[in-house]
Amino acid sequence: MKEYNPREIEPRLQQAWADAELDKVNESADKPKKYVLEMFPYPSGDIHMGHVRNYSIGDVVARYNRMRGFDVLHPMGWDAFGLPAENAAIKRNSHPATWTYANIETQKASFKRMGFSYDWDRTVVACDPEYYRWGQWIFEQFWKRGLVERRNSPVNWCPGCQTVLANEQVIEGRCWRCDSEVEKRDLTQWYFKITDYAQELLDDLDQLEGWPERVKQQQANWIGRSEGAEVQFALCDADGNETDDLITVFTTRADTLFGCSFFVLAPEYPRVAELVAGTEYEKPVMDLVEASKKVTAVQRAQGDHEKHGEFTGRYVVNPINGQKVPVWVADYVVADYGTGAVMAVPCGDQRDFEFARKYNLPIIPIILGDDDPLMEQLAGEKNRVVTEVPWEEAMDAEGTLVQSGPYTGMRGGKHSEGEAAIVAALEEAGRGKRKVEFRLRDWLISRQRYWGNPIPAIHCPECGVVPVPEEDLPVLLPKDIDLAAGETLASHEEFCSCTCPKCGGPAKRETDTMDTFTCSSWYYMRYTDPHNQDAPFDSAKANRWMPVDQYIGGIEHAILHLLYSRFYTKVLRDCGLLNFDEPFTNLLCQGMVLDEHGDVMSKSKGNVIAPETMIERYGADAVRAYILFMAPPEKELLWNEDGLAGVHRFLVRVWRQVHDLLGIAGEETLFDPEAVNDKKAPAPADAAKTLLRERHRVVGKVTDDFERTNFNTAIAAIMELSNAAGAFLRVTNAEQRAAEYADMAAEVASVLVRLLAPVAPHWADELWQTALGNEGSVHRAEWPTFDPEAAKADEVELAVQINGKVRARINVAASAAEDDIRAQALEAISAYTEGKNVLKAIVIPGRLVNVVVK
Structure with missing residues (x-):
């Protein structure tokens, strides 16, 4: 019997697969399709165990579905623009492309070493001009549809990366990439109007039955639909007389208007400076505005952040009761949600409550629980009596309205009787209306760095901002740029200077590049037609392959890449390029790989285990099988090399079993003559009966588990079939098996090899051809069938x-x-x-x- 030697088998078969173009997609095949995709990686170095887990999962799904008779699209590429490449180039006095393409070759070699079955003819690299040309073209289609806007507004600025960030890229006040504290700056930037699709993005979450609930919930929370009302407060003069100057707020609790004891503007509110100009309040207010820029919007909005405020000296009139309300500027209000102005109701909002206590502002109870001690005192009152409460925190639940004029005694709360009545009164007075508001803000795509996709726009002093003509795309990044010397696109004269395509006069090119998430928001579509020179993809091909049937990647992309990809899909559908609504039918978010101490593996911690080291010791198939067996794919995996060694031993054992079952082991490797006389051991006929039953049961179990991506339990079931085979082999010798059980034993050997083929592809293909004597690859073989009746135990x-x-x-x-x-x-x-x-x-x-x- 030939010994199992992955060092010899794996490289040889990898080359054979490549020579035979085994994984190349045959688009003319009359088969049902399956599109299997893992999120493409950033080429920042060689792959790590997190990559191995992600791509092993995808490869099993792809190989399994090929054996099930599907025409499978399983491509790979690289998300190749971005700051790591630029920073590495500056550090090495090199060019980002040099670093990027070197890492791509390193990763590609590792992918091949792992035996991943990619169609390499479909490779997409985001920094290739042939790809980013179409990213610019798509930008211009968005522009034509009114989905591109350039405006001045407060933005998130990362001092570490020296660029702006979208709201989604600020995690707990820090840059998602470098972890620097994010600041607010007023800049003119480019935006995609994703808010135009907010309702559809929310509604269509119901279509995503194959997505984890936690991802859908995160997206729903980020989109943040709120039903409420817009209410207009009029600024008043010193005597309390209303002016025509109105400030609008959005509130989900119009029923609490009688409890509004002060009015708050965000530091970024555009009229703050105007309201305090030339008054004694100007300096303290503007000092607060400046100080707030050093605190992130996330920190300011968090309830535990210390709140700071300054009175503006101005007042507004409460439209529901005519009361004069002081206007403050406070750093716990942010301009990203609503209008940047807030009617503060401290009895019903904890942040307002804490602010009122700090600055000795009234807390007017206007909604009470039925058992509140104030109920007896205030029930039935038509005028304000109490402006302080004995509570230690706000009461923000539903309850009975008190001190609320004609609405006292009504039920208060969202969508309540009191809320409806007060909104109706505001509408009748022309001071309010129903409104739906979203937490989602427009996607800021401008980046002030070199290594990204140039925004295809031209600034002309006569014509304004105009798009680059489509025939002139792509706008190419200049290669002769000295990043180490501090040169940027803005200082690169040859890049900046151009001619206006409308008037022919001198103009300047846009020097911002696009957020790299624009590259990853449509790459899966390009895979369906990667060599198209006339369009980003052929619609017929995209519509044949899309949506992606199984998408695999990290949970950290729940409100970044996944939300943006859904947005891109809907826009391109509306452009007439696609005929579906959602890009990914099923989503699997794999768990992290932890070291032996339970810490996440990372290069910065120095606890990364190189796959190459493990492959050298145990073989790629053992690494794949181990990483799939040791935990459910969506759970964290605690690395343990002893477990990897155990999985390697399992592959060695089944290798021997296959040869024994086929009668070609040479010497008996598993038959135990003493077992025949062991009372606890089964009789040969019983062991054969059990093995046949297990053959059918396990195929059914593994098939079901693979369909549900439960790979760990599938491998456990294959181990149970191996155990049954071992019991059978221990009580039967080669002659007996050849005479009485040859067909069944050969069938079980074939089943074992095919069941493990998606998991351990080299191991299986070698046995399929050399032990079982089949022509061609096991990966072109049919998946084993099973009889449910034969799987039942007597x-x-x-x-x-x-x-x-x-x-x-x-x-x-x-x-x-x-x-x-x-x-x-x-x-x-x-x-x-x-x-x-x-x-x-x-x-x-x-x-x-x-x-x-x-």
Whole structure:
């Protein structure tokens, strides 16, 4: 028998697969399609175990579906623009492309070493002009549809990366890339109007039945739909007389308007400077505005951040009761949600409550629970009586309205009787209307760095901002740029200077590049037609392959890449390029790989395990099988090399079993003559019967598990089939197997190899061809079938309990009636029940009998 030697087998088969173009997609095949995709990586170095897990999962899905008769698209590429490449180039006095393409070659070699079955003819690299040309073209289609806007507004500025960030790229106040604290700056930037699709992005989450609920919930929360009302407050003069100058707020709780005791503007509110200009309040207010820029919007919005405010000296009039309300500027209000102005109701909002306590502002109770001590005092009152409360925190739940004029006694809360009545009154007075607001803000795509896709726009002093003509795309990045010397696109004269395509006069090119998430928001479409020179993709091809049937990647992209990709898909659908609404039918978010101490593996921590080291010791197939077996794919995986060694031993054992089952092992490797006389060992006929039953049961189990991406339990089931094969081989010798069980043994050998083929592709292909003697690759073979009736056991073992304690075990016919099972169980425990009163015997089919005695 040839020994299992992955060092020799794996490179040889990888080359054979490449020569045969085994994984190349045959688009003319008359087969149902399956599009399997893992999120493409950033080429920042060689792959790590997190990559191995992600791509092993995808490869199993792809290989399994090929064997199931599908025409499978399984491509790979690189998300190649971005700051790491630029920073590495500056550090090395090199060019980002040099670093990027070198890392791509390194990663590609590792992917091949792992045996991943990619169609390399479909590779997409985001920094290739042939790809980013179409990214610019798509930008211009968005522009034509009114989805591109250039405006001045407060933005997130990362001092570490020296660029702006979208809201989604600020994680707890820090840059998602470098972890620097993010600041606010006023800049003119480019935006995609993703808010135009906010409602559809929210509604269509219901279509995504194959997505994890936690991802859908994160997106729903980020989109943040709120139903409420816009309310207009009029600025007033010193005597409280209203002016025509109105400030609008959005509120979901118009029912609490009678509790508005002060009015708050965000530091970024555009009229703050105007409201305090030339007054004694100007300096303290503007000092607060400047100070707030050093605190991130996320920190400011968090309830535990210390709140700071300054009075503006101005007042507004509450439109529901005519009361004069002071206007403050406070750093706990941010301009990203609503209008940047807030009607502060401290009795019903904890942040307002804390601010009011700090600055001695009134807290007017206007909504109370039925058991609140203030209820008796305030119920029925038509005028404000109490402006302070004994509470230690705000009461923001539903309740009964008090001190609310004609609405006192009504039920308050969202969508309540009181809320409806007050909004109706505001609408009648022309001071309010129903409104739906979203937390989602427009996607800021401008980046002030070199290594990105240039925004295809030209600034002309006569014509304004105009798009680059489509025939002039792509706008190419200049290669002769000295990043180490601090040169940027803005200072690169040859890049900047151009001619206006409308008037022919001198103009300047846009020097911002696009957020790299624009590259990853449509790459999966380009895979369907990667060499198209006339369009980003052929619609017929995209519509044939899309949506992606199984998408695999990290949960960290829930409100970044995944949300943006959904947006791109909907826009390109509306452009007439696609005929579907959502890009990914099923989504699997794989868990992190942890080191032996439970810490996430990362280069910065120095605890990364190089796949190449493990491949050298145990082979790529063992690494793949281990990483799939040790935990469910969506859970964290604790790395343990002992477990990897155990999986390697399992592959060695099944390798021997296949040869023994086929009668070609040479010397017997598993037959144990002493086992034949062991009373605990099964008779050969019984072992054969069990093996045949397990062959059908396990194929059914593995098929079901693979369909549901439960790879760990699928491999465990294959181990159970191996155990049954081992029991059979121990009690039968080669001659007996050849004479009595040759066909069944050969069938089980073939089934074992095919079941493990998606998991351990080199191991399986070698056995398929050299041991089983088949022509061609196992990866072109059919997936094994099974007979559900043949998988059923003739007998089952049941535990027999007395008052919850196991006292015996019985074997009963699988089809036995409950009365017969009950009688057999009582007989088995008769010694324990003698002299006792048997109250009942409960049969749980297939598991146990629980007897209750007294």
